[in-house]
Amino acid sequence: MRDINFKIIENKKIARDIYKMILAGDTSDIKNPGQFVNVKLPFQYLRRPLSVCDYNDGELTLIYKTVGSGTNFMSTLKNGDVLSILSGLGNGYEIIKSDEPVLIGGGVGIPPLYALAKRLIENNIRPEIILGFNNFEDVFFEEEFKALDLNVKIATLDGSYGSKGLVTDFIKNNQYAYACGPLAMLKAVYKKIHDGQFSFEARMGCGFGVCMGCSMKTNSGFKRICTDGPVFKYSEIIWEND
Amino acid sequence: MRDINFKIIENKKIARDIYKMILAGDTSDIKNPGQFVNVKLPFQYLRRPLSVCDYNDGELTLIYKTVGSGTNFMSTLKNGDVLSILSGLGNGYEIIKSDEPVLIGGGVGIPPLYALAKRLIENNIRPEIILGFNNFEDVFFEEEFKALDLNVKIATLDGSYGSKGLVTDFIKNNQYAYACGPLAMLKAVYKKIHDGQFSFEARMGCGFGVCMGCSMKTNSGFKRICTDGPVFKYSEIIWEND
Amino acid sequence: MMIDLSTELSGLKLDNPVIPASGTFGYGLEFAKIYDLNILGSISIKGTTKDARFGNKLPRIAECYAGLINSVGLQNPGIDHVINNELPELRKIFNKPVIANISGFSVDEYVYCAERMDKISNVGIIEINVSCPNVHGGGITFGSDCEKVFEVTQAVKKVTHKPVYIKLTPNVTDIVKIALSAEEAGADGISLINTLLGMRIDIKTHRPIIANKTGGFSGPAIFPVALRMVYQVHKAVNIPVIGMGGISCAEDVIEMMMAGASAVQIGAANLIDPLACKKIIEDLPKLCERLKIQRLSDIIGITD
């Protein structure tokens, strides 16, 4: 974990309320897909946690949805603007050898699955991709995953694009799942599968393990989503937190 | 009074801790020398009151000393940056016909006297200028006043430039005085003269007459420095406020 | 969609819930130069006392993170002057009932001022400030004591037919108890919060910035405290609450109303942006539309 100044080199809208921001800076603290960063914005007190969507030497990609004051402000930033970012937070996904695992993302849960897909491919694993959205206008990153030559399935709630329904409709028996998305989606996926990894969200005070703002009960005790997660194994998860 | 966006076209250091900022924008609310503006800065809650140093159609000049968080931040601003400014506050100086009046300024009390000098000249009055500073390194605007072809006298406390001593040493009997500077200077000037106008400062909540943060007792009742002043006539002033 | 912004305070119908707070709007004259005051729900005038007051020594203002401290000390021209000059002037530019904010240094003074204000036709509500932190011997000492609040409220109620709102100080252990005392004594509503007691020191001179040492802290910084108190008091009492403390945008208004405010007052925001109330009133219908709120008064106290 380090606080690093990143310079914006791209910040553009890619779907309804969804923006892609590419930043230049030292990414060496990011080790695994599924990790996140915590972004300081000048007019907000708390930092904003965002998943690493993609990273390489010196470039970081974030995908964010404008939902409130912070993300709305982010969407007004220009190339060249500099952001202070706590980089390399959380543990991220672990690469598990398995035949055709499935990556299941809902809405802004999708971004971390992109870096994960690339990492799986590097490990000679070709995952299946299932993306869920509310509506056609919300769809993003279909092309990016296809460009990795992966099998991409899309579900929309209202059927305006892909299949009408839920991501869970596509899950085959015994697939190892890597999931990220709203809590309701995670729960539904959990019920359909037998093993996998799930990425959780919480309102965070710090993002690096010291405030106990993001605690969650697991089978291996109380865990901090920010530091012990955000990705948890199937076997650890209990749902009684809510 | 109006809240107007001004764009910075110059912001440069002109003496120790003293900066000159020129802004482009609608100056039509400024009617008189001695008025001030109230500058909104992004990380400060209250606006910062600064005297109008010079103004013309579309251009406003401010001179400020870096003394705290707000003015220090101002000194980092770049050409093209935009500031929200409440323009045209206070009443300013009234032009009184008199032979060789004297304009007496101390430190950052000097800026408003510049626009005043120009206005007096427009009215065919040629004032004498007395400027007081602590030290040679603090001196600014000597050349600007000289360029108006005025007689400029400079006093420094430590004698490192001009005469050693106080501005009051230069005042001749019966001169009509326009003064702006620290309270101690104003009081000393007041004692030496028989008529004139004095510009006051106060920590201001609003700058436009509604919070009663800047009240002062005068011979004509309770007055607000921001709205009834900042310039008060010799005959109105009583000093028991402090 | 036509959004209904109207709300009600003890029978007094307001076109919208936005009211400039006492002490931050003078008597409206300065604002009338830049917008038509009649867009406002009402106006709470500067705190009036029996006699004219200069108030405290300068400096009276100190800046804070997200707010300011003031120690004006109830500067005002006294109730005679207010009734004979300021209120008639205000009536010329504002054709709705106003809220007369009054202060006193004894129960008798409150009663005297309330009795006088009772006869003024454009006064719609009498707001009893038992919470000013900037004067000694009165003000805050009343507002932090249940029995005193009861006593003042009851005494004032006896001499006026207009709705009486008690404006409470947040500098207390249990705001609900105090509010309940006011209600029990017959208050028609509660205004809260007044300022938090705060202080700043000039580190260059190591002297307090405010001549009076401490003063009243307000602005966006105090919003979460204000919201909590409005929420608690609204749940406890059966009379309307006017919510205030740090409100600076339409979102804050909605949040305060959800917590339980029937109307809101805007204080410090007016000082920073003289158009603050106007902008909030213009933003409210747009925000209601986004939040699918058809009638603003429906959200009062909607939060469980």
Add this chain to the structure above:
Amino acid sequence: MMIDLSTELSGLKLDNPVIPASGTFGYGLEFAKIYDLNILGSISIKGTTKDARFGNKLPRIAECYAGLINSVGLQNPGIDHVINNELPELRKIFNKPVIANISGFSVDEYVYCAERMDKISNVGIIEINVSCPNVHGGGITFGSDCEKVFEVTQAVKKVTHKPVYIKLTPNVTDIVKIALSAEEAGADGISLINTLLGMRIDIKTHRPIIANKTGGFSGPAIFPVALRMVYQVHKAVNIPVIGMGGISCAEDVIEMMMAGASAVQIGAANLIDPLACKKIIEDLPKLCERLKIQRLSDIIGITD
């Protein structure tokens, strides 16, 4: 100019006045990865209770203007675990005495924890949190009542030889009275302030953002309230005060010490900038030089 930053708390000499505040620094492990903890004056560890606690439901965090609300609810592994694991771990990376912050739900629990901490060699001060707003039945109810504060303080003092600091809640009418009760009961010092009780509502769902509805509000927004209370309490008591509440830079430290703090704690600032304490410690000598302060302890309570 060599600046002397050292200060003293009840005989405990600190290299500098900067102490991370309880609950915002964990047990130091995460920070030790990014700087050497030994630059700190001391460390106040996360509030410890007799038994392990998960704390409150999520969400526990809400953002505010210039601050945040937390309702962690004293999550901690319980005193046995803290004594057997966290404190020994901390000792490996921090070679100075720490401040053991303890909480309880009854006088007996406070006494139990204090007795246990009394035996731990790297505990320099026991800080009794009678002010946590996030738990029911204990915490804040103790801290807002003079007699309870007296009782807890006296009981704890009986079982420990270490200096006992009572950490007070700002959510009271008269902080001075409470502090005097603690002093009278034998407290060696006062820590203040804990968080202000605050609330936020999500206007999209009209539900409180915090699962527990209200929570403790801290950060720069509360600085003027904290400063005022430190000033008032320092003037009233004869024991040292540790000042905290919104401190985020070296200037704030100086201001708080001028108000009367012998040392300061840094809370929320650590969450936003993990290097906050380090930066403050590095900035202090430079700022002292500019302000011509040769020995920092000289300014404690210098403001009249």
